Amino acid sequence: MTCGKNRTDPIEADPAAIADALGTWYAANARALPWRADPTPYRVLLSELMLQQTRVETVLPYFARFVRRWPTLADLAAADEVEVLEEWAGLGYYSRARNLHRCARAAARGLPPTAAELALLPGIGPYTAGAIASIAFGEAAALVDGNVERLLSRLDGRDLDPRSKEGKRALWARAGELQRSRGALRPGDLNQALMEMGATVCVPRKPRCHTCPLAGPCAARASGTPERWPTPTRKAPVAAIRGAAGVFETAAGRLLGRRVAGGLLGGLWEPIRVEIGELTEPGPALVAGFAALGLTVRLGTRRPDVVHVFTHRRLTCAVFEVAQLVGEPVPAPPYEEVAFRGDLRGLSTLARKILEA
Ligand code: SF4
Structure with a gap:
């Protein structure tokens, strides 16, 4: 692999070797989290919506309260939106609670098993659809969230804004390529390995390259300045x-x-x-x-x-x-x-x- 400073060219690192390393690492390092112990479609949906822009530690008590109060999607669908908002209060980004409730009402009898069908439900974007389809239903669906964005941008040393159209296309293509190359690894485990590695090893500041199983092929590590990736997105002024x-x-x-x-x-x-x-x-x-x-x-x-x-x-x-x-x-x-x-x-x-x- 090369690690030039302006790479937007095709990927060189072997996707099968990367998927294999991710799977081995995940088997040994995955955190024990309640939605992982019993990954029903409802629990995966709930956890994924709660985890958007929110830390795992913050989500844990909310997740526990929700599944205790509404053990199934049908139970949640039968609740009033106000009750759901009250239970969500303090978690922020309240549109997620409203979307969760709308989604529950639209699919009270059960979430569909493919990412394509899931993405048609209210409040479910491509990322959440990929997470539910791969983790709960075993579909080989790709996903890219903020953690995966950072990890893959660094791994390949891509100088593309990950939020731009071009950047998104390249990252989703790369995630899809890893899914196709995962061998015996379960689709959901590959996706969770990518997200977990981004959340705990390839962190925004001071990535832990010395413990990273992808250090060998990683362009960002080889450059000596891994934090330079992903290319910063121009934020709207506050x-x-x-x-x-x-x-x-x-x-x-x-x-x-x-x-x-x-x-x-x-x-x-x-x-x-x-x-x-x-x-x-x-x-x-x-x-x-x-x-x-x-x-x-x-x-x-x-x-x-x-x-x-x-x-x-x-x-x-x-x-x-x-x-x-x-x-x-x-x-x-x-x-x-x-x-x-x-x-x-x-x-x-x-x-x-x-x-x-
Ligand atoms: S080697 Fe470092 S920069 Fe590269 S993926 Fe691993 S943690 Fe991230």
């Missing part, structure tokens, strides 16, 4: 936004909040909150926000600002205690009271930060 939130606690220790109607946090509870302009004073804007909802309030102590990063937005939110409320809140939407003492289910991470402030 917009700075501002807001103000008011926490009104009733005598019974309950919070006056509202259920968010749509968008990223749709379906979850949060304290009354307004978005404000760059130069707007947060206090008067919040009072005006309450007034627009039919309530007259006087603000109390200002708490430390809360910073929360959404996918492409960074919110700095001023937090106020609402010391006095004139009039009674309307009992119907948009107002509802939500208990938050001792029961944080159904609150977004942002709402929790506001309450902690």
